[in-house]
Amino acid sequence: MKIIDRYILTSFLKTFFPLFIIIMFILLLQTIWLFISELAGKDLDFSVIMKFLTFATPRLIPMVLPLTILLTSIMVFGNFSENYEFAAMKSSGISLQRAMRMLTGFMILVGLGAFWFSNTIIPESEKRFINLRKNIVKVKPAMVITPNQFNDLGDINIRVSDKHGDNDQFLTDVIIHKKSVRPGNYTVIKAVEGELQGSKDSDLITLVLKDGNYYEDIQENKPNSKKKLPFVKTHFKQYVLNIDLSEIGNVDMDAQQYSKGHNMLNVAELKEEIDTISSTYNLKRKSLHTEVDVIIGAEGLNKNIKIDTLQASNDTLNLEKYFTARQKVEISNNAISSVDVVLRKITSSKKSLTFKKRALNKYEMSLHDKYALGIACVLLFFVGAPLGAIIRKGGLGLPIVVGVVLFLVYHFIGIFAKNGAEEDGIPPFLGSWLATFVVFPLSIFLTYRATRDRGFFNFDFITVPIRNFFVKRFSKKKK
Known part of the structure; x- marks a missing residue:
C-alpha cells in the first residue's frame, strides 16, 4: 500500500466511524421513542432493556450504512479539495480515479459485508426483536x-x-x-x-x-x-x-415463537417461502376459476364447436313462446341466484388473494433488498466522492446539508416504490431496485464531471452567447 492510499483510507475511516456512531445513536433514540410504551412501567430488568436495544440495532443498518458512506465521501473529498490536496495530487500526476482506487476496493468489501450482514445477522436479530416485543407485552x-x-x-x-x-x-x-x-x-x-x-x-x-x-x-x-x-x-x-x-x-423473554416473517429469513429461506406462497396463490386462482365455471355452467358447454360451421340466419330465435310465465320466473330467479353466488364467491376470494399477493410481494422485496443494500453502498460512494470534489467544501456545514438532501430523495423514492410494489402497482423487483436505478446514472454523471474538473452543471453554452450579445450591443452604442 502506497503512502497516498494509506493517507486517503485513514482520512476516510477517521470520519466514517464517528459519523456512523452518531447516526446510529440518533436513530436508536428514535427507536426507543417509538417503542417507549412497550418498555415504560413494566418493571423490566436492565438486561431485558439492553437486549431490546441490542436486537433493535441491526435493523437500522440498512439506513445508517448508506447514509454514513454518502456523508463521509462528501466530507472527505470536499475537505481534500478545500485544502488544495487534490491540486497537489494532480500536480504529481495522481488523478481522481487513482485517488479513489483504494476506497473503491474498500467499498466493494463493504458492499459484500453488507450483503452478508443483511443475510445472516439482520434476520436473526429481527426474529429475536419481534419475539422479545411479544414477550414484553405479556408482562402486564x-x-x-x-x-x-x-x-x-x-x-x-x-x-x-x-x-x-x-x-x-x-x-x-x-x-x-x-x-x-x-x-x-x-x-x-x-x-x-x-x-x-x-x-x-x-x-x-x-x-x-x-x-x-x-x-x-x-x-x-x-x-x-x-x-x-x-x-x-x-x-x-x-x-x-x-x-x-x-x-x-412467568414469561420467558428468550422464547422464540415467531420465525416466519419476511424480515426474519435469509436468502435460501426466502426463496423457499416465495415458492410456497406462489404455489398457494396460483392454486387458489385456478380453483376460483374452476368453481366459477362450475357455477355458471361453463364446464358443460361444448367448446369444440366452431363458429364458422354455424349456418348464418337472419331469423332471430324467440324463446318466449317455448316457456310459460312460471318457467320464465324460475329461469330468472335461477340466473339471479347464480350471479349472486358468483359475485359473493369472487368478493370473498378476492380478499384472500389480495392478502396472499401482498405477502408474496413483501417476501420478494425482502429478497431483493439484501442484494440492493450492498450495491447501494458502492453507488452512493461514487455519488458522494465526486460531489465532494465538485463542491470543494469540507466539514460539517454544506456537505451535511447536501448529503442529507440526496439521501432523503433516495430514501423517499425507495419508500414510495416499495409501497407501490406491496399493493401490486409495480413489480416487487422494481420496488426494491428503483432507488438504486436512479442513483446509478447520477453516480456516472458526477464521476464524469469531477474527473474533468467541471462543475455540477455547465451553463456556458447559455451564458456566453448572451454575454457576447450584450457586449457587442453596448460597444456599438459607445462607438
Missing part, C-alpha cells in the same frame, strides 16, 4: 389490552373501545370471546363498561363487567336441531370473570 395484562382490537388475555379474547384510569383499569364497550376446547367462538360477552381488579401478590385478576349480555351457542347432536342454531341469551347488571395470570407472570 393492562398493557396487553390495546383499544379497538382483540387481545389475548388468559383464556379469553377481549376487545375494548377505550381504557382510562390511573392504571388503565377502567374499560368501556367490552366484547369478550371465551376460549373453549372445541374450535370456534361459542360464548360471547358484551358489556357497556368493565374494571380490572387485582393485587401484586395474586396470580388472579378479576374483571368486573357491568350492564351487558351473555350469549352462548348450544351445540346440538341432532342434524335437525343444528339447523335451528339454538342459543342462550342472558342480560346482567354485573358479571365477574376471574383470569389466571400465572402464565403471564
Whole structure:
C-alpha cells in the first residue's frame, strides 16, 4: 500500500466511524421513542432493556450504512479539495480515479459485508426483536389490552373501545370471546363498561363487567336441531370473570415463537417461502376459476364447436313462446341466484388473494433488498466522492446539508416504490431496485464531471452567447 492510499483510507475511516456512531445513536433514540410504551412501567430488568436495544440495532443498518458512506465521501473529498490536496495530487500526476482506487476496493468489501450482514445477522436479530416485543407485552395484562382490537388475555379474547384510569383499569364497550376446547367462538360477552381488579401478590385478576349480555351457542347432536342454531341469551347488571395470570407472570423473554416473517429469513429461506406462497396463490386462482365455471355452467358447454360451421340466419330465435310465465320466473330467479353466488364467491376470494399477493410481494422485496443494500453502498460512494470534489467544501456545514438532501430523495423514492410494489402497482423487483436505478446514472454523471474538473452543471453554452450579445450591443452604442 502506497503512502497516498494509506493517507486517503485513514482520512476516510477517521470520519466514517464517528459519523456512523452518531447516526446510529440518533436513530436508536428514535427507536426507543417509538417503542417507549412497550418498555415504560413494566418493571423490566436492565438486561431485558439492553437486549431490546441490542436486537433493535441491526435493523437500522440498512439506513445508517448508506447514509454514513454518502456523508463521509462528501466530507472527505470536499475537505481534500478545500485544502488544495487534490491540486497537489494532480500536480504529481495522481488523478481522481487513482485517488479513489483504494476506497473503491474498500467499498466493494463493504458492499459484500453488507450483503452478508443483511443475510445472516439482520434476520436473526429481527426474529429475536419481534419475539422479545411479544414477550414484553405479556408482562402486564393492562398493557396487553390495546383499544379497538382483540387481545389475548388468559383464556379469553377481549376487545375494548377505550381504557382510562390511573392504571388503565377502567374499560368501556367490552366484547369478550371465551376460549373453549372445541374450535370456534361459542360464548360471547358484551358489556357497556368493565374494571380490572387485582393485587401484586395474586396470580388472579378479576374483571368486573357491568350492564351487558351473555350469549352462548348450544351445540346440538341432532342434524335437525343444528339447523335451528339454538342459543342462550342472558342480560346482567354485573358479571365477574376471574383470569389466571400465572402464565403471564412467568414469561420467558428468550422464547422464540415467531420465525416466519419476511424480515426474519435469509436468502435460501426466502426463496423457499416465495415458492410456497406462489404455489398457494396460483392454486387458489385456478380453483376460483374452476368453481366459477362450475357455477355458471361453463364446464358443460361444448367448446369444440366452431363458429364458422354455424349456418348464418337472419331469423332471430324467440324463446318466449317455448316457456310459460312460471318457467320464465324460475329461469330468472335461477340466473339471479347464480350471479349472486358468483359475485359473493369472487368478493370473498378476492380478499384472500389480495392478502396472499401482498405477502408474496413483501417476501420478494425482502429478497431483493439484501442484494440492493450492498450495491447501494458502492453507488452512493461514487455519488458522494465526486460531489465532494465538485463542491470543494469540507466539514460539517454544506456537505451535511447536501448529503442529507440526496439521501432523503433516495430514501423517499425507495419508500414510495416499495409501497407501490406491496399493493401490486409495480413489480416487487422494481420496488426494491428503483432507488438504486436512479442513483446509478447520477453516480456516472458526477464521476464524469469531477474527473474533468467541471462543475455540477455547465451553463456556458447559455451564458456566453448572451454575454457576447450584450457586449457587442453596448460597444456599438459607445462607438
